[in-house]
Amino acid sequence: MGRPTSSSSSIDSPNHFAFSSTASSQRDLTTDLRLGLSISIAPPFVREQWPPMKAAVAEEEHECNSSTFYVKVYMEGIPIGRKLDLLAHESYYDLIRTLEHMFHTNIIWAEAEMDRDHYEKYHVLTYEDKEGDWMMVGDVPWEMFLSAVRRLKISKC
């Protein structure tokens, strides 16, 4: 008699989201994350392609498995964008550091201090949220940002 190659009891990770360290330390946000998270994470079972359902249509540009979350990043004036794994970062500071390095500029975000005399050396970091609005990065808690962000844009001041 045919048997499935593994049983569903082998799934032990939470099935809607699987950030490694960040989720476990912010339990009060897990409900928001569960409702708000629109990343299509592939649970282990889907690799067995059962039950027979079509893969969720890729409405987002994100590529994601249980430990990466890539988003596109564009800098104003440069047609070719970059991709960045947000889950490889622990916090906004971490992200800003990576972006400043990637794009060779100083980044303005919600908690940045700017030298107003040299604004031409700075770029503003914004993100597109699930509603299509462009928001400044850094106002909401990091985990909430992860559940809302679709892509990033770095614009001139």
Added chain:
Amino acid sequence: MPKRLASSLSDEVLEHVFSFIQSEKDRNVVSAVCKSWYEIERWCRRKIFVGNCYAVSPEMVIRRFPQVRSIELKGKPHFADFNLVPDGWGGYVLPWITEMAGAYPWLDEIRLKRMVVTDESLELIAKSFKDFKVLVLASCEGFSTDGLAAIAASCKNLRELDLRESEVDDSSVHWLSHFPETYTSMVSLNISCLGSGEVSFSALERLVSRCPNLRSLKLNRAVPLDKTANILRLAPQLVEFSACTYSAELRSDVFSNLAGAFSNCKELRSLSGFWDVVPDYLPAIYSVCSRLTSLNLSYATILSPDLIKLVSHCPSLQRLLVLDYIEDSGLEALASNCKDLQELRVFPSDPFDAEPNASLTEQGLVAVSLGCPKLQSVLYFCRRMSNAALVTIAQNRPNLNRFRLCIIEPNTADYLTGEPFDVGFGAIVEHCKDLIRLSLSGLLTDCVFEYIGKYAKKLEMLSVAFAGDSDLGLHHVLSGCESLRKLEIRDCPFGDKALLTNAAKLETMQSLWMSSCSVSFEACKLLSQKMPRLNVEVIDERGPPDSRPENCTVDKLYIYRSVAGPRFDMPPFVWTKDEDLALRLSP
């Protein structure tokens, strides 16, 4: 027919008579009457359907039918939808487009399903067919918004652009803006598969406002609520609409704008989308509900009480797609409110969880089968079932023609008796004499296949997983099901014997898919040698099948009849009997 009579009708008269015969099957019968009818018919056939793009070559189609205007092609086998066909297997449309570009300058409709379409193909379509009208790319991949831009820029008379469930790469080109300002012909636009970056709202609004014949509009998930209302106000004549992302909290100004926009749409009959919908916004659509015939809520995470309220406003519903959040109580409400229901699809909200998160059982389906006399088509995912329920459903609804049941956990038995579902599915095939499509699930022995072979005489497509005990099961199906065209099997203990005994049957079918079964490479080679008009493809990414021990079974097997011979675009992981590796050209 007496020769005198056949020749006394002039060619023009016959051609005129044939023009009333639209169905492919009837046209094929007409062409077989005699040589002169074959000749007349082939010159006036305008529409071609090719269910398997490798069954015939484009050159052969063009040679026989020189004046085609509309073509439909399907590529990968159905199980590709569930990721069972590796990337690169095939299904490339470019060779077809290349040949047709030269032969059919007046081709105006191309419909493709599960094919690999490149930007190059789209650009070739855009520049080769002067009066191009309809492009449907269903579950296709391999192209980007660059290709779409070429179509938008060149196809002045385009009426239909439908990208349903395709995968489109974002090249960041604002392709919608490539429709010239003079373009006004759009009737049906489906871009629901596109990502948020791939659609510009202002270009969309301008396009919608200048296309007065627009009847069907399916937008993607990123269009926010206020934009949705704007677009609806620009196109109150819409018949089909896919509603967009609903925002997080209820705002009364947005709500009344949306409700007002919907109330203008007197022709609206079909709604879908509803991603992330907040139940508080649902009353905005109540004004159109009484006229709705089709509702797709399969992306909506709304719970049973709200679903019941919604469904009770829709007495004309013929088609409902919904998640298992509807629960048995919601299906009972459906059964009492929607007497015109013809098609029901219930999907699992949480397919990978062993425990049910919604109270949906076999009772819901039984209720609908009892209450909805016109129910014909069912796709139902659930976690428990009983033979008694299946027998009741079969007796209530002998008019079912499509019955696809997926009991989520493989090998689940009847929860009341612990028995396999042989008797239950047996009742389905015995009572539902017009059944053309069936999908099995749950614990099943060879007996169910005996019933299917005995009763399912009109069955055209059968899907089987984790079922049966031996080759006898497969043998029953292949020897009994007279109308069988497509058979797809996974994880069943079916092997060489049934396949080789019924080799001739395979040439009467379109295709057979078997994965994780017990077929040996030796048997595949034998079958291939015995049946030259079958293409026997072993799909195995582990390496050459004959490098493994003889009793090792193949991973995946795809057998299909073909008059085109072996194909030349096979990837390295597809193995056939042909030793001549020079036949393998890169696509």
